Amino acid sequence: MTEKIKVMIVDDHDMVRKGLKAYLSTESDIDIVGEAASGNEAVRTFEVLQPEVILMDLIMEDGNGIEATKQILAKDPTKKLIILTSFYDDEQVFPAIEAGAMSYLLKTASSEEIIQAIHKAHLGKTVIDGKVAQKLVAGLHKSPQPFDQLTTREKEVLKLIAEGKNNSEIAETLFIGIKTVKTHVSSIFSKLEVADRTQAAIYAYQNHLFR
Incomplete structure (x- = not known):
């Protein structure tokens, strides 16, 4: 059997x-x-x-x-x-x-x-x-883009950065800790190869990431 x-x-x-x-x-x-x-x-x-x-x-x-x-x-x-x-x-x-x-x-x-x-x-x-x-x-067949490397949470953080929110405001909006926000921001900078929040926001808008 x-x-x-x-x-x-x-x-x-x-x-x-x-x-x-x-x-x-x-x-x-x-x-x-x-x-x-x-x-x-x-x-x-x-x-x-x-x-x-x-x-x-x-x-x-x-x-x-x-x-x-x-x-x-x-x-x-x-x-x-x-x-x-x-x-x-x-x-x-x-x-x-x-x-x-x-x-x-x-x-x-x-x-x-x-x-x-x-x-x-x-x-x-x-x-x-x-x-x-x-x-x-x-x-x-698709060339990987820096934005594609971001996790779902990192994309949420990037959107809030582009809206001009600081770390405290991001933490409050997403109900996460300040340290966690800082970790996400650091990871975003590294993946997008940008030096600061302004460059990250510019990248987001230039690439029409959020409409």
């Missing part, structure tokens, strides 16, 4: 987890060993559940899927992570692939496509949604 593929479902929407479990459980060679409602819960429980394949949502309130993917693979590189999400923008696709995700599917995928991706992941094979594949190919 063929051993079943142990699968864990990670999504913060109860109905999504129930729906996935309902049709995946109809497969004779797939065993849903557990669920997690957040990235942080997945990191805490995957060692107990011992799944071979993990279906991972990206945007969740308690620990996003990218960080969870990184942490899980850091603890056990043998796990196969399949991103299953509604998002396919650059800020999600590239970090997810870089984090070590085996496959990247959109939630518009059919049940057959998801089942096929699980089987392939178990064999170490990758499945990438067509729209996501286009993003990846386009990214290979």
Whole structure:
């Protein structure tokens, strides 16, 4: 008798987890060993559940899927992570692939496509949604820009710098500490290769970063 593929479902929407479990459980060679409602819960429980394949949502309130993917693979590189999400923008696709995700599917995928991706992941094979594949190919041909190197938080800080806010005002606006703001500002200066806040603001406006 063929051993079943142990699968864990990670999504913060109860109905999504129930729906996935309902049709995946109809497969004779797939065993849903557990669920997690957040990235942080997945990191805490995957060692107990011992799944071979993990279906991972990206945007969740308690620990996003990218960080969870990184942490899980850091603890056990043998796990196969399949991103299953509604998002396919650059800020999600590239970090997810870089984090070590085996496959990247959109939630518009059919049940057959998801089942096929699980089987392939178990064999170490990758499945990438067509729209996501286009993003990846386009990214290979696009010259990296300094702005692209900024994290989402650094972009938020740069926007506030361009608006003329000082570190205290930025900290208050983003609900973070002054030291954290200073760290972000230093990183922004380094990545954009600018010497001060004025040059950073000029860079932002000259490149039409914020409209």
